[in-house]
Amino acid sequence: MALPPLVPAQTAPAVPGARMWGGRFSSGPAPEMDRLNRSLPVDRRLWRQDVAGSRAWAAALGAAGVIDLTEAADLRAGLDAVEKKLEGWTDADWAAAADEDIHTLVERLLGETAGPVAGKLHTGRSRNDQVATDFRLWALDAAKLLDAELRDLQAALVEQAHKHGDTVMPAYTHMQRAQPVSAAHWLMSHAWPLARDRERLADAVDRVSVLPLGSGAIAGCPFPVDRVLLKESLGFRAVSRNSVDAVADRDWVAELLFVMSMAGVHLSRLAEDLILFASSEFGFVRLSDQFSTGSSLMPQKRNPDAMELARGKAGRLIGELTGMLALLKGLPSGYNKDLQEDKSSLFAAFDALSDVLPAVAGTVRTMEFDAARCAGAVDSAMLATDVADFLVRRGVPFREAHGAVGKLVRAAEGLGCPLSALPRELFVQVSGEFADADLDAMFDAKASVQARAAAGGTSSASVQAQLAELTATL
Ligand code: ARG
Numbered sequence: 001m002a003l004p005p006l007v008p009a010q011t012a013p014a015v016p017g018a019r020m021w022g023g024r025f026s027s028g029p030a031p032e033m034d035r036l037n038r039s040l041p042v043d044r045r046l047w048r049q050d051v052a053g054s055r056a057w058a059a060a061l062g063a064a065g066v067i068d069l070t071e072a073a074d075l076r077a078g079l080d081a082v083e084k085k086l087e088g089w090t091d092a093d094w095a096a097a098a099d100e101d102i103h104t105l106v107e108r109l110l111g112e113t114a115g116p117v118a119g120k121l122h123t124g125r126s127r128n129d130q131v132a133t134d135f136r137l138w139a140l141d142a143a144k145l146l147d148a149e150l151r152d153l154q155a156a157l158v159e160q161a162h163k164h165g166d167t168v169m170p171a172y173t174h175m176q177r178a179q180p181v182s183a184a185h186w187l188m189s190h191a192w193p194l195a196r197d198r199e200r201l202a203d204a205v206d207r208v209s210v211l212p213l214g215s216g217a218i219a220g221c222p223f224p225v226d227r228v229l230l231k232e233s234l235g236f237r238a239v240s241r242n243s244v245d246a247v248a249d250r251d252w253v254a255e256l257l258f259v260m261s262m263a264g265v266h267l268s269r270l271a272e273d274l275i276l277f278a279s280s281e282f283g284f285v286r287l288s289d290q291f292s293t294g295s296s297l298m299p300q301k302r303n304p305d306a307m308e309l310a311r312g313k314a315g316r317l318i319g320e321l322t323g324m325l326a327l328l329k330g331l332p333s334g335y336n337k338d339l340q341e342d343k344s345s346l347f348a349a350f351d352a353l354s355d356v357l358p359a360v361a362g363t364v365r366t367m368e369f370d371a372a373r374c375a376g377a378v379d380s381a382m383l384a385t386d387v388a389d390f391l392v393r394r395g396v397p398f399r400e401a402h403g404a405v406g407k408l409v410r411a412a413e414g415l416g417c418p419l420s421a422l423p424r425e426l427f428v429q430v431s432g433e434f435a436d437a438d439l440d441a442m443f444d445a446k447a448s449v450q451a452r453a454a455a456g457g458t459s460s461a462s463v464q465a466q467l468a469e470l471t472a473t474l
Contacts, residue, residue: 018098018099018100018104019099020100020103020107020122020127034100037100037337038099039100039102039340039343040097040099040101040102040104042347043102043134044094044102044105046135046138046343047086047102047105047106048083048086049137050103050106050130050134051079051083051086051106052137052234053133053134053234054106054107054121054130055075055076055079056230056234057125057130057213057230058072058079060214060227060229060230060233061121061123061124061225062075063225063229064224064225064226066224066225067117067120067123071117071120074114074117075110075114075117075120075121077114078110078113078114078117079110079114081113081114082106082109085109086109101127101131103130103131103134107121107122123223124216124221124222124223125216126215126216126217126218126247128215128216128217128218128247128335129212129213129214129215129243129246129247130213132212132213132215132246133212133213135253135343135346136208136210136211137234137235139208139253139256140205140208140209140235143205143256145354146263146353146354146357147198147201147202149353149361150197150201150263150357151473152357152358152361153194153267153357153360154191154194154195154473154474155361155474156362156365157188157190157191157194157364158187158188158191159365160183160184160187160364160365160367161183161187161188161191161463161467162184162467164182164183164187164369164371165182165184165460165463165464166182166371167182167183167184167369167371167374168181168182168183168374168378168445168446168449169181169182169183169186169284169374169375169377170374170377170382171185171186177377177379177381178382179382179385179448180378180382180383180448180449180458181449181458182449182458183369183371183374184463184467185457185458185462188463188466190266191470192466192470194263194266195473197259197262197263197266198473200258200259200262201256204252204255204259207251207252207255208252208255208256209235209237210236210239210240210246211227211230211236211238211239212240212246213234214227214230214239214243215240215246215247216243216247218243218247218334218335219243219244220243227239244334247334248331248333248335248336248339250339250342253345253346254321254324254325256349257317257320257321257324257345260320260349260350261314261318261320261349263353264310264318264352264353265314265317267310267313267314267356267357267360268311268313270310271304271306271307271308271311271360272307272311274304274307274363274364275308275311278367282373282377283370283373284369284370285369286368286370287302287304287307287367288367288368290366291304291359291362291363291366291367292304292306293305304363306360306362306363307360309356313352313353313356316349317349317353320345320346320348320349321349324342324345327339327341327345375445378445379418379419380418380419380420380421381418382448383419383442383443383445383448384405384408384419385405386442386443387405387408387442387443388402388405389401390433390437390442391405391431394433404430405430407430408426408430419443420439420443424439427439
């Protein structure tokens with residue numbers, strides 16, 4: 001039986017631009033298909049990683065004898081030249097490139113500088129293991145930047161805490177005045193969640209740092225490349241163990257999105273506190289001009305926009321995480337094109353968080369506390385627990401002490417006076433222990449703060465210990 005006559009591949013490409021495939025097609029993709037399929041506008045961010053990964057792959061092919069050493073050297077020199085060229089590219093250059101994705105673009109430019117040897121680079125490699133490698137390399141760098149930004153925000157909180165060990169303010173539960181704490185203790189309450197974020201990030205990085213290259217499209221590489229050397233040269237911690245899993249594993253993307261979302265939630269909670277505290281009603285802090293904005297209509301306005309954007313971006317981050325999980329849940333084994341969407345998610349989350357973090361750090365660093373307003377908001381009813389604790393120290397069971405002080409609170413409410421202004425007779429009526437009590441000392445908010453000296457409490461000693469412990473991680 002006669003074979004059908006050979007036709008030239010892609011005689012009439014519908015859209016211009018380089019592709020790594022096409023031999024089995026009689027035409028190029030339709031413009032609509034190309035528009036949907038092309039990822040260069042997003043994955044151009046991976047160009048450095050793509051060049052680095054290709055350099056390592058060329059060396060691995062050379063070392064394995066798959067290509068000869070001159071060819072390996074020519075590929076290396078060509079990739080160096082591509083790197084130089086791309087370093088000089090402007091947005092207009094990128095917009096003019098019609099290539100399908102970053103891998104196609106780098107290989108095309110390599111062909112233009114190194115000649116036909118460029119056609120040997122993709123031996124034993126697929127874009128499936130290539131893109132997974134590039135993206136992980138990018139994420140390792142991104143994680144370092146995020147860690148530095150989280151650390152800087154912690155440093156800003158610590159700087160303020162050093163200044164406000166003696167500033168007393170109300171702490172709230174249910175958004176109701178609860179007990180006095182030092183402003184330093186409140187500041188540190190926002191530094192510790194960031195310490196956990198940094199721990200989570202470092203832990204996730206262990207699983208990002210796994211090399212997929214050498215997995216091919218799905219079944220592995222038929223050439224004897226040394227994947228351990230490859231991992232060393234690219235700076236990965238480990239080599240992926242199963243090629244089917246390696247080309248489709250995006251657990252690490254979801255994990256990083258969770259770490260970023262959690263950090264976003266922490267920033268949002270800090271922002272919410274500061275939005276309240278900077279309001280005229282609270283007036284505990286004044287945000288600097290540098291990190292406030294005005295209103296186009298109301299001349300008096302001073303808006304905490306950075307904080308509101310921090311709160312808003314947390315919603316976007318959570319959206320990226322849930323979107324990624326939804327994308328992954330129905331995928332059959334191996335690479336599927338759905339996975340191309342992973343880049344825009346992680347890039348968007350990274351951009352959002354790394355825009356927000358420096359602005360939040362700047363806001364914290366430059367804000368000023370109004371110590372008088374903070375202290376003024378501590379009313380004597382907030383020391384009711386301390387009054388009960390006085391009775392406990394005299395041997396009264398806590399439950400009984402709680403009831404006795406509750407009666408005093410009710411009496412003060414009835415008389416419309418502060419708890420501390422009740423006459424001593426009323427104190428003595430609810431408990432004889434009050435007969436010789438130093439009532440003034442009992443209603444001293446600073447003393448209440450210092451009394452909480454168990455580890456993790458608001459006393460100066462405990463806050464100093466927190467500061468020392470956290471500073472050691474900066
Ligand atoms: N642009 C693709 C992505 O980001 C690269 C991998 C393409 N693989 C494929 N078999 N078409 O996922």
